Amino acid sequence: MSSGSTSHAVTSHHLHATTAAWSLKTALEHLAQLADDEVAHIAAETLEAPALLRSPAWGRRHALGGHGDPTGGLAAVTTAPRAPRRNRWADMYTRSLRRLGWLADQLPTGPAGPNPWWRIYDTIPRLQAGTAAVITRHLVDEDTCIRAAVGGGPQRELLRGVECPACRRRDVYVQTSGPQEAWTVVCTADCRCLGLGCRCRASGAVEGVAHIWPRSAVVTGTAVTAAYALAVVRR
Structure with missing residues (x-):
């Protein structure tokens, strides 16, 4: 991120916002790829040859204005060109x-x-x-x-053998959107920071906020390597 104005202390809210931003970026890239693929599919559909329909050839009109019965001959009728779909x-x-x-546009900085x-993303710090916190909810x-x-779920991998620094449960995941240095670690047991004196000992922790840590604060090199390998396989 660029420096620009003075950065505030990094809190749990900032970590959540940064993580949400990277996750959204990955989702947007996937969506853009689907849009590009759909352009090719739509173009192929519009190039398809019009279908030929076989229609009865009707007889001459009667004096009273009615049509004659269908004759044995059949006329070939082509369908109108298909309009490109959205x-x-x-x-x-x-x-x-x-x-x-x-x-x-709502962010003055x-x-x-x-x-x-x-x-x-550049503004978050x-x-x-x-x-x-508000930006996080929007993202x-x-x-x-x-x-x-x-049809995609969150990008995260279970850290096997790693326990939550706060609640000590082993429901700890590393969130793998974005570059590896931007990964964060969360506990899915819905444990939240107690503020001053919380066992999470997270820098910039905020009372009542779901625990989140920078990857390097919780995960060992071996665990990161394993999580990275799984993340690459799933992409």
Whole structure:
């Protein structure tokens, strides 16, 4: 992230926001690929030859204005060219970027530029903790919406043999969206920080917020390597 204005202390809210941003970026990239693939499919459909229909050849009109009975001859009729269908993935991608653009415009410290995701991501370190929490909710909602549409779940891997520093349960996952240095660790047992004196001992911990740690604060090199290998296989 760029430096720009003065950065605030990194809190749990900032870690959640950064993680949500990387997860959304991955989902957007997948959505963009689906949109590109759909363009090719739609183009192929419009190039298909019109179908030939066999239609009865009707007789001459009677004096009273009615039609004669169908004759034995059949006339070949071609169907009208098929109108290109809408690219629903492209529509979703455009709507998502529009919403992110609106969100980026609400951040006074956000940089200018055409990429709304980058404008938001670059701003996160300079946000107040409460603002970072609001941004997280927006990013998570957008990410969840896209992943539900494309049939993808969260990108994370169970850290086998690693226990939560706070609750001591072994429901600890490393979230693997984005570059490895951006990975974070969460406990899925829904344990939350107790604030001062919490066993999580996380730097920048916020009372009541779901525990989250930088990867390097919890995970050993061996565990990271195993999680990375699984993440690569699943991509």
